[in-house]
Amino acid sequence: xxxxxxxxxxxxxxxxxHCLIAGFVxxxxxxxxxxxxxVMQALKxxxxxxxxxGWTDPxxxxxxxxxxxxxxxxxxxQLGHLGLKGTLPATLNNLTALQVLExxxxxxxxxxxxxxxxxxxQSLLLSNNQFLSIPPDFFTGMSSxxxxxxxYNQFSxxxxxxxxxxxxLLATFSANSANITGSIPDLFGGxxxxxLTALHLAFNxxxxxxxxxxxGSSIQSLWLxxxxxxxxxxxxxxxxxxxxLSEVWLHMNSFSGPxxxxxxxxxxxxxxxxxxxxTGPVPGSLIGLTSLVVVNLTNNxxxxxxxxxxxxxxxxxxxxxNSFCKSNPGVACDSHVNALLSIAQSVGYPKSFAEDxxxxxxxxxxxxxTCSSGNITVVNFQKMGLMGTISPNFSSITSLQRLILANNNxxxxxxxxLTSLVNLRELDVSNxxxxxxxxxxxxxxxxxxxxxxxxxxxGPPPATPSGNTPGGSGNGTEVSRxxxxxxxxGVVVGSVVGGLxxxxxxxxxxxxxxxxxxxxxxxxxxxxxxxxxxxxxxxxHDGVKITIAGSSANGGARSETYSHGSSGPSDLHxxxxxxxxxxxxxxxxxxxxxxxxxxxxxxxxxxxxxxxLHDGTKIAVKRMESGVMxxxxxxxxxxxIAVLTKVRHRHLVALLGYCLDxxxxxxxxxxxxxxxxxxxxxxxxxxxLRPLEWAKRLTIALDVARGVEYLHGLAxxxxxHRDLKPSNILLGDDMRAKVADFGLVRLAPEGKVSVVTKLxxxxxxxxxxxxxxxxxxxxxxxxxxxxxLMELITGRRALDETQQEDSVHLVPWFRRMHIxxxxxxxxxxxxxxxxxxxxxSISTIAELAGHCCAREPYQRPDMSHAVNVLxxxxxxxxxxxxxxxxxxxxxxxxxxxxxxxxxxxxEGISGLDLSSSSILGSGDNTQTSIPTRPSGFADSFTxxxxx
Numbered sequence: 001x002x003x004x005x006x007x008x009x010x011x012x013x014x015x016x017x018h019c020l021i022a023g024f025v026x027x028x029x030x031x032x033x034x035x036x037x038x039v040m041q042a043l044k045x046x047x048x049x050x051x052x053x054g055w056t057d058p059x060x061x062x063x064x065x066x067x068x069x070x071x072x073x074x075x076x077x078q079l080g081h082l083g084l085k086g087t088l089p090a091t092l093n094n095l096t097a098l099q100v101l102e103x104x105x106x107x108x109x110x111x112x113x114x115x116x117x118x119x120x121x122q123s124l125l126l127s128n129n130q131f132l133s134i135p136p137d138f139f140t141g142m143s144s145x146x147x148x149x150x151x152y153n154q155f156s157x158x159x160x161x162x163x164x165x166x167x168x169l170l171a172t173f174s175a176n177s178a179n180i181t182g183s184i185p186d187l188f189g190g191x192x193x194x195x196l197t198a199l200h201l202a203f204n205x206x207x208x209x210x211x212x213x214x215x216g217s218s219i220q221s222l223w224l225x226x227x228x229x230x231x232x233x234x235x236x237x238x239x240x241x242x243x244x245l246s247e248v249w250l251h252m253n254s255f256s257g258p259x260x261x262x263x264x265x266x267x268x269x270x271x272x273x274x275x276x277x278x279t280g281p282v283p284g285s286l287i288g289l290t291s292l293v294v295v296n297l298t299n300n301x302x303x304x305x306x307x308x309x310x311x312x313x314x315x316x317x318x319x320x321x322n323s324f325c326k327s328n329p330g331v332a333c334d335s336h337v338n339a340l341l342s343i344a345q346s347v348g349y350p351k352s353f354a355e356d357x358x359x360x361x362x363x364x365x366x367x368x369x370t371c372s373s374g375n376i377t378v379v380n381f382q383k384m385g386l387m388g389t390i391s392p393n394f395s396s397i398t399s400l401q402r403l404i405l406a407n408n409n410x411x412x413x414x415x416x417x418l419t420s421l422v423n424l425r426e427l428d429v430s431n432x433x434x435x436x437x438x439x440x441x442x443x444x445x446x447x448x449x450x451x452x453x454x455x456x457x458x459g460p461p462p463a464t465p466s467g468n469t470p471g472g473s474g475n476g477t478e479v480s481r482x483x484x485x486x487x488x489x490g491v492v493v494g495s496v497v498g499g500l501x502x503x504x505x506x507x508x509x510x511x512x513x514x515x516x517x518x519x520x521x522x523x524x525x526x527x528x529x530x531x532x533x534x535x536x537x538x539x540x541h542d543g544v545k546i547t548i549a550g551s552s553a554n555g556g557a558r559s560e561t562y563s564h565g566s567s568g569p570s571d572l573h574x575x576x577x578x579x580x581x582x583x584x585x586x587x588x589x590x591x592x593x594x595x596x597x598x599x600x601x602x603x604x605x606x607x608x609x610x611x612x613l614h615d616g617t618k619i620a621v622k623r624m625e626s627g628v629m630x631x632x633x634x635x636x637x638x639x640x641i642a643v644l645t646k647v648r649h650r651h652l653v654a655l656l657g658y659c660l661d662x663x664x665x666x667x668x669x670x671x672x673x674x675x676x677x678x679x680x681x682x683x684x685x686x687x688x689l690r691p692l693e694w695a696k697r698l699t700i701a702l703d704v705a706r707g708v709e710y711l712h713g714l715a716x717x718x719x720x721h722r723d724l725k726p727s728n729i730l731l732g733d734d735m736r737a738k739v740a741d742f743g744l745v746r747l748a749p750e751g752k753v754s755v756v757t758k759l760x761x762x763x764x765x766x767x768x769x770x771x772x773x774x775x776x777x778x779x780x781x782x783x784x785x786x787x788x789l790m791e792l793i794t795g796r797r798a799l800d801e802t803q804q805e806d807s808v809h810l811v812p813w814f815r816r817m818h819i820x821x822x823x824x825x826x827x828x829x830x831x832x833x834x835x836x837x838x839x840x841s842i843s844t845i846a847e848l849a850g851h852c853c854a855r856e857p858y859q860r861p862d863m864s865h866a867v868n869v870l871x872x873x874x875x876x877x878x879x880x881x882x883x884x885x886x887x888x889x890x891x892x893x894x895x896x897x898x899x900x901x902x903x904x905x906x907e908g909i910s911g912l913d914l915s916s917s918s919i920l921g922s923g924d925n926t927q928t929s930i931p932t933r934p935s936g937f938a939d940s941f942t943x944x945x946x947x
Contacts, residue, residue: 033072035094036060040074042089047108049084073097080104080125093117104128104149116140116163127151127174139164146195150175157181157205165192174200176223181205184224184232189213202226202249209234215241216847225249225272236278237859240264241850243819251275251296258349259302261855262286264815272296274316279323279349281341282307285855297322301354304341305333325360334360336376339396340369343379347388347410375399382406382428390429392417392775399423406430406448414439414449582668584661587611587621594623601676601727610671618671619656623664651707653730653740672730672738677788681726682797691831694838695874696735697792701845702870703737704729708785709863711739712778720776724784725765725798726791764798764810768855779857785866786852789845790814795829811853818846841873 040060049055053064061068067076074095080102087110088103098118102125111133115121119141127149133156139145145167151174159182164170170193184206188199191213200223207227215238222245224232233254239245240260246267251274258280262268268289274296281304282297295309296316303323308330309315325333333341340362344353356367363371370378376397382404389412394403400421406428413436414429424445431451436458441447449455590611591598598609606624613619648654657668674680677700680692692700704724711719721728721739728741767783769775787798790810796803798810807813817827828834828842848869854860 036068036072036074036097039089039091039094040066042091043077046089047079047084047086049079050082053082069097075120076100078102079106082106084108087111088113090114096120099123099144101125111135112138114138114140115142119143122146122169125149126153129153131155134158136161137163139167142167143169145170147172148174150178151200152177153179155179160185160187162187168193169195171195172198172200174198175204176200177203179205181207183208184211186211186213188217188219189215190217194218197221197244199223204228205231207231207233210236210238212238214238215851217242218244220244220267221247223247223249224253226252230254236260236273240854240859241847243267243815243850246270246291248272256351258345259283259286261859262289263812263855264850265289265291266816266819267291269293273300274298276300277351278302279351279354280345281305283855301351303344303349303354303357304338305329305331323354323358325358334362336362336397339393340366342393342396343391346391346393347386350384350386352384372399377423378402378404380404381408384408386410389413390415390418390434394418395420397421402426402428404428405432408432410434412436582657582659582666584659584664584666586613587659587666587668590619591621594621617656618673620669620671622667622669624666649707649710651703651736651738652710653738669740672740673733674731674735677726677729677731677737680731681791681795691795691829692792694832694841697832698841698845698870698874700729700731700735700737701789701792702867702874704739704788705785705863705866705870707737707739708781709867712781712863720778721781721784722770722776723762723765724781724788725762726788729788762798767857769857777857778863779860782852782860782863782866783854785863786849786860787811789849789852793829793842793846793849794827795831814846815850815853818850844869844873 037058037060040063044055055063057063059072060066060074061072065078066074067078069075075097076099077095078100081104084103084106086108088108090113092098092101092113093115096118097120099120100123101115101121102123104125105128107130109130109132112126112131112135114135114137115124116137117140121142122144123146124142125147128151131153134150139161140163142164143166145164146169148170149172155178157179160175160180162185164173165187173188173196180201181204184201187193188196189211190196196217196219198221199219200221202223203226205228206224207229209232210224219242222242230253232250233256235257236250236255237257237260239248240262241264243264244267245265247270248268249270249272251272253276255273256277256279259273259278259282261283263285266289268291270293271286272294275298278297278300279302282302286292286295287307287309290310292309292313294314294316297307298316298318299321301323304325306322306324306326306329307317319327325337332338337357337360340357341349344350344357353367362369362376363374368379368381368384369376370380376399378401379394379397380402383406386405386408388410390405390410392415394400395415395417398421401423402425403418404426407430410429410432411434414427414434416439418424418427419439419441424441426446426448427441428448429452430448433454434449434452435454435456437456438447438449588594590613591609594607594609598611600608600610600620602608606622609621609623611619611621653672654670655667656670659666659668679687680689683689684691708721708724711721723741724739728739730738730740732738763771765784765787767780770780770783787810790796791798794810794814796810799808800810801808803813814827817823824843824846825834825839828839832838832842834842848861848866851859851861852866
């Protein structure tokens with residue numbers, strides 16, 4: 001390396017420059033300290049401090065209650081509790097080195113000066129004065145602010161300014177009785193102030209609800225009590241996600257609705273909810289909270305049994321100030337009361353019910369209830385402004401004869417379980433927002449559905465620019481089951497046209513697929529194979545077609561099709577897109593006669609084998625246990641076929657074929673070479689695998705979320721998986737995930753509405769309400785998904801008996817570990833390489849997991865929310881080009897008209913011009929095995945949102 005020598009002139013110039021810089025710095029410091037002295041003299045003149053402070057020295061750094069830095073900059077002014085009078089000078093914000101400013105408990109008045117630009121200020125105490133106003137730019141630039149106290153001042157009305165957002169280190173913001181107006185700002189959430197532990201805004205003029213941004217915040221002490229006019233209202237459900245809370249004061253407001261799940265608030269000691277309008281029962285998660293010291297529930301509309309708290313809890317709950325069924329704590333309510341409360345839950349425990357429904361006997365005069373001989377015979381809730389869904393729990397009132405729910409804002413389906421009401425004579429749901437099929441009631445039940453424009457449809461259509469419902473009609477139906485066939489003209493015409501469209505398109509699709517399959521496939525049908533072809537959801541009946549294929553003299557196949565509600569044979573069985581019949585002989589051959597060496601895994605109803613067809617296609621064959629001919633086994637088999645032939649999605653394992661042969665029942669799936677997610681999460685070391693890095697875990701979570709989202713809402717009907725877990729999540733060579741094992745799936749007959757069903761699933765992943773009551777909604781899958789997210793974060797199983805007793809169950813352990821950053825970091829799988837970016841991503845997913853595992857179903861998000869959260873973190877997926885030689889000739893990214901055109905080109909079909917066909921136009925509603933997408937979702941899976 002060369003040595004560079006500076007000449008004497010250069011060295012002299014550098015020395016001169018150094019002197020200039022040093023002189024400039026000294027000058028700046030001198031000017032700054034001089035400015036500080038000038039400001040302090042102005043302050044002295046404005047507040048006239050007592051002589052005891054010794055503010056006579058020319059240097060303010062020698063004054064009492066004032067501290068300076070070594071370079072004579074003022075850093076602290078601490079003048080609290082001195083009875084000072086006067087105003088504060090406008091030049092205070094020139095004290096740019098100031099760190100602490102205390103004027104609390106004086107008699108200062110006038111407007112507060114702007115303190116903008118005080119970037120070093122950490123502590124600001126101005127409480128208990130008589131300041132008259134606070135400027136809008138007051139907090140601008142206070143990036144070091146930690147504690148703010150503005151309580152008990154006579155400010156003119158003001159709102160918390162958004163410029164406070166720069167104070168990211170804020171730990172305490174206290175402004176009780178400070179005349180704050182408007183809504184609670186979103187900026188007080190955990191995303192902005194991750195260190196905020198105390199938010200005290202009591203006795204102001206706040207209005208509106210608790211912000212959703214509170215969820216996941218670190219707030220420990222929350223005071224919002226006593227707002228003027230009681231304009232703080234709405235739900236307090238967000239509290240369940242504020243797991244750091246120890247003190248909550250929400251009394252003397254207008255909060256309403258049910259109490260949330262408190263099971264995650266393990267540090268909560270003081271809860272004051274008195275003088276609100278809260279309804280519904282007191283949850284056991286609050287009663288059993290061991291940390292509780294003080295609880296105040298007086299003057300609400302709480303229902304159900306009077307809660308019995310522990311002896312150590314100081315309880316303020318005056319008698320007869322709520323709507324409990326009995327006054328004795330812990331005594332259960334009458335069964336009729338319990339039934340009506342469970343019904344009220346589906347409509348959010350309305351205030352009108354809670355105000356009127358008092359006591360332990362609904363029969364004397366409860367609102368909307370009519371009884372005969374002590375039994376409820378009429379429920380009349382018409383014109384009550386109810387919002388929510390029709391509760392399936394009406395079915396528990398077996399004496400019910402008339403159910404009137406007309407003229408409300410109810411959504412969802414009419415629960416099928418209502419057909420079990422043997423005494424029911426009339427059901428009136430007119431003028432609501434009900435959709436879905438009308439269940440088949442007995443012939444003597446009058447069902448009124450007028451004014452539900454989407455009745456008979458799978459779900460509410462998306463809004464159009466004109467605000468009208470596409471294809472909708474203002475005419476509902478009034479069905480008298482005595483004739484069994486009456487319906488409105490619109491429904492009949494729609495059904496006929498829809499059926500004709502479905503038959504036409506199905507026939508065309510089938511012809512194309514039939515020819516394409518026979519060109520490429522060498523598979524043969526078993527001489528005695530029975531194949532079940534379920535109707536698509538667009539068909540008139542939901543019967544199951546049984547096609548018995550056998551050999552004939554000319555080597556062809558004879559087929560007999562039996563369909564519930566059909567009067568004769570049909571050829572539709574040959575047009576089921578994607579269905580293939582594979583003979584038992586072929587399946588025995590490719591699985592080496594179902595050899596033990598070919599076993600991939602075992603499920604509740606059988607064993608899965610690996611196989612490879614003669615053309616190289618690898619398959620997974622699910623073989624039901626031989627000889628299992630019970631109704632349960634047959635229904636299980638039909639269920640898998642019915643679901644999988646209707647559902648096609650890149651993140652759901654595809655059904656390739658199926659067969660019944662004697663006692664053998666087999667389903668053939670696509671093969672997923674990397675096996676289950678369980679292998680990579682829990683068994684990677686034993687199997688010599690590499691542990692999953694966080695980016696792959698995030699992608700897998702997103703894949704699963706998209707698959708389940710499709711099942712819940714994007715498919716032609718809503719399905720519920722019921723057994724979502726890592727062993728039912730399969731991975732391809734590209735480590736992309738697909739949801740598998742639909743053996744426990746049931747078509748949700750009421751969409752997303754709760755239904756009662758046999759218990760299925762795996763402990764550790766079961767939602768509480770499902771495990772206890774057997775009631776099923778899509779939210780049980782959301783709970784299971786939340787558990788999977790926790791497993792992806794921790795690398796621990798949902799139920800791990802090798803752990804200590806208090807750590808066996810993952811969900812409660814995860815909630816405890818997530819309380820603070822230190823314990824949470826220890827909970828993360830040590831195989832994940834952590835940096836700040838990864839930790840931030842994991843923290844977001846941990847919060848999502850907590851929401852998904854909320855105790856109450858209505859407090860859990862939909863899967864679409866999970867997709868949105870995950871897709872914002874994961875790299876958007878750009879799928880590869882579709883395989884031109886795919887087994888079915890189906891590109892699932894194509895619309896139906898595009899697919900037909902492609903098949904026309906492949907097959908040389910020119911006799912039909914479908915490009916302008918009204919049947920296959922852009923507004924086509926034909927139901928096929930190619931899933932349609934609702935408005936608002938991308939037309940193609942390759943769009944930017946990655947769906």
